[in-house]
Amino acid sequence: MRTVLDVVGVCLAAAVLLIIFFAFRRRWLTKDGGTFDCSLQLAEKDHGRGWALGLARYIGDDLQWFRVFSLAWWPKLTVNRGQLQGVTTRRPMGNEPLVTYAGHVIVDAELRDRTVHFAMTEEALTGVLAWMESAPPNTQTYL
Template structure:
């Protein structure tokens, strides 16, 4: 009988710990793929503040956003640099201040092709980095300035 109880107890502990271990391994893998920072995403059309906690990273010409509590290795959202524009930023208000990471600012971005807006919450330093990244020319791009014939 004591072996049965021990096996059941070990099974219950394993079932509880495995998701946490998987989340830890995923976070370590994502961090190893590039600079990762805390970034929440506001879901439109849900009651309440509607924030999902997550992490984001810059990868090539895209900002990739991943949910914090998921084991997926694929980004949930992708913001291409060429079609994403910075709109404004603000301080979290009301319940947002409780739901978001401490010291976060809410940054609104807009898709230039569809006109859709999204809100991301991140630390103020990361918001400045996002603005710089969006406003800078993509690496390797060159602008052709026509020369007027004389």
């Protein structure tokens, strides 16, 4: 019986440490501001499949995306402002409202070599569009 209690205690301690780690990691990622909740479709599948919850942040000319539940300190995806060709938006379809944050719109970002699908609030979309348009002079127009 004591062994079972020891195993349960170790599992509970590990779960608490993991929750503390995720909270600390999120705090560290958001310390400089410019972050927002943002889901990303990691795999091109049917609507509602392949989505991961995350958060995005602006770092200079880059938009970095991080998974919420990950042990990694580095971004899963980095999009440079120069790669963006344009964006289109749509409402979530199929199962997408179930696997993304509530009230988010789907943003299809056209990059030079592929399309990336984000889900974010309309306020965050306004920020992304402003970030895209705020490129330094003598660079291409993105929209």
